[in-house]
Structure formats: structure tokens, C-alpha cells
Amino acid sequence: MTKHPDQAMTQSDNVTSPLIAFRNVGKQFIVKGEPLQAVHGIDLDVYEGEILTLVGPSGCGKSTLLNMAAGLFAPTEGEVFYRGSQVQPYNPAVGYMTQSDHLLPWRDVIGNIAIPLEIKGLSKSEISRRVEELMETVGLGGFGKSYPNQLSGGMRKRCALARLLAYDPETLLMDEPFAALDALLRMRMQIEIRDLCRRLNKTVMFVTHDLDEAVAIGDRCAVFTGRPGSIERIVDVPLAPDRNILHLRKDPDYRAITADLWEVLAPSIEQEL
Numbered sequence: 670m671t672k673h674p675d676q677a678m679t680q681s682d683n684v685t686s687p688l689i690a691f692r693n694v695g696k697q698f699i700v701k702g703e704p705l706q707a708v709h710g711i712d713l714d715v716y717e718g719e720i721l722t723l724v725g726p727s728g729c730g731k732s733t734l735l736n737m738a739a740g741l742f743a744p745t746e747g748e749v750f751y752r753g754s755q756v757q758p759y760n761p762a763v764g765y766m767t768q769s770d771h772l773l774p775w776r777d778v779i780g781n782i783a784i785p786l787e788i789k790g791l792s793k794s795e796i797s798r799r800v801e802e803l804m805e806t807v808g809l810g811g812f813g814k815s816y817p818n819q820l821s822g823g824m825r826k827r828c829a830l831a832r833l834l835a836y837d838p839e840t841l842l843m844d845e846p847f848a849a850l851d852a853l854l855r856m857r858m859q860i861e862i863r864d865l866c867r868r869l870n871k872t873v874m875f876v877t878h879d880l881d882e883a884v885a886i887g888d889r890c891a892v893f894t895g896r897p898g899s900i901e902r903i904v905d906v907p908l909a910p911d912r913n914i915l916h917l918r919k920d921p922d923y924r925a926i927t928a929d930l931w932e933v934l935a936p937s938i939e940q941e942l
């Protein structure tokens with residue numbers, strides 16, 4: 670398997686193989702007795718430590734790919750590998766984050782973040798130490814006793830993220846996690862997620878409808894065609910790893926990449942009109 674050029678320069682040889690590999694993957698669902706081909710012919714490598722964004726029209730199968738990486742269901746054609754082994758139900762190396770945060774309303778922030786640690790059976794003192802650490806990591810220090818209905822949208826996201834990190838998954842599957850946030854908060858969360866994933870060396874597959882978001886946070890971006898979904902193009906995002914997302918709109922490289930990607934996406938969107 671080939672070496673991703675960016676990582677060839679920055680990381681050691683143990684990343685020469687992709688962490689997640691989709692090989693000629695297709696998925697057909699049966700809906701009301703009729704076959705529905707969600708995706709077909711997907712060949713995609715995801716490398717350790719990168720943020721790969723997936724963008725494309727509604728219903729083109731972006732979430733379906735995440736579900737197959739998680740082992741929630743198997744492909745009907747081709748294979749999905751994780752660290753060289755076929756993905757089994759379920760893949761314990763990944764954590765999932767969706768638009769909805771699924772916080773338990775009757776538990777405060779500490780109680781919500783503690784759930785995976787309780788399931789793991791850690792001692793009370795260890796749970797308390799880890800929860801404190803995680804709250805600091807996501808910027809929720811001091812809000813441990815707050816309940817979900819007392820938190821802002823961004824704080825709820827941070828709490829859900831801390832709970833996800835408590836599982837310590839090496840890969841984060843993020844399905845439009847910031848779609849419901851207003852533009853400014855969304856940008857803050859983009860900055861934080863990029864920073865966090867780089868610090869913790871997480872690998873991320875990040876689904877979004879928002880091309881600007883896909884370029885702002887991605888190291889690479891896979892653009893899908895309409896259903897049945899296939900990958901039209903995978904582009905490198907050659908912006909600085911420590912890019913300042915707040916100032917990207919003035920960056921000519923950023924503008925050129927997003928303009929280019931719009932051209933790739935436009936035919937699928939025109940088909941939908």
C-alpha cells in the first residue's frame with residue numbers, strides 16, 4: 670500500500686499502511702422490498718493522525734461509510750479493513766459523534782463524562798481524576814456540576830466530546846457534529862477539534878455538508894457524487910497543519926481549494942435541482 674506524501678515527511682514508517690482502507694466497497698440496502706444502492710466502488714485510505722473530511726450531496730452515503738468503518742454493518746461488495754484486518758461488528762477502536770449529543774439530562778457534566786469510565790470499572794478516584802483531566806482537555810473546567818440544560822450549545826458539544834474521549838478511541842467518526850451550531854460557535858468548535866486531534870494524535874473521518882468546513886479542518890477531503898455515492902475526487906488540503914481557521918477566508922490557497930471543490934461538487938448539486 671502506498672505512503673501518503675504528507676505523512677511520509679512527518680511521521681515514521683509505521684504509518685505506511687492506511688489505518689482504515691475501503692476496497693471497492695459497495696453497500697446495498699433493501700428498502701420496502703426494493704434494493705437501494707447507497708454507495709459503490711469506494712476505494713479510500715485513511716491514514717493515522719489525519720483528518721479526512723467527506724463532503725457531498727445529501728444521501729450519497731457518507732454516513733454509510735462511517736457505519737461500515739464502525740462495523741455497524743458490513744459492505745455488500747468489497748471489504749473494509751482497520752489496521753489490516755477486516756472490520757468486525759463492532760470496531761472498538763472507533764468512537765462516534767453525531768449532530769445530537771445524547772447527553773443524559775439527569776446527570777451533570779461530571780456524571781456524563783464518567784459513563785464510559787464507570788462501564789470500564791475504574792475506581793472512583795481514578796474516574797474523578799480522568800474526568801477532571803478530560804474537562805480541562807475540552808475547556809469545561811469549572812462546569813462539572815452543571816446539568817445539560819444549563820449548558821450552551823458549544824458546552825454541550827464539549828461535554829459530548831469529553832465523554833467520547835473517555836473511551837479513548839484512536840479514531841473519531843464525526844457525522845456533522847457541528848451542523849446545529851451557529852456560525853461563530855461552529856468556527857470555535859472547528860478550531861478546537863483540529864487542535865485537540867493534533868494534540869492527541871487522533872485519526873478522524875469527518876462528514877459535513879459544508880465545503881468551507883471540510884477545507885478548514887481537513888488534511889484531505891473526499892468529494893462524493895450523488896446516489897449511488899462514489900468518490901469523485903480526493904484532494905489534499907495543503908494548508909499549514911497549525912492553520913489559523915479564524916483568518917482562512919483571507920488565505921488565497923484556502924480560497925482556491927474551496928473554489929476548486931465547488932466545481933467538483935456542482936454537477937451533483939445541479940442534478941438535484
Ligand SMILES: Nc1ncnc2c1ncn2[C@@H]1O[C@H](COP(=O)(O)OP(=O)(O)OP(=O)(O)O)[C@@H](O)[C@H]1O
Nearest residue numbers: 698699700705707726727728729730731732733734
Ligand atoms: N440502515 C439503512 N437502511 C436502509 N437504507 C439506508 C440505511 N442507511 C442509509 N440508508 C440509505 O442509504 C442512502 C445513503 O444514506 P447516508 O445516510 O449514508 O447518506 P449521507 O450522505 O450521509 O446523507 P446525509 O448527508 O443526508 O446525511 C440513503 O438513501 C439512505 O436512505
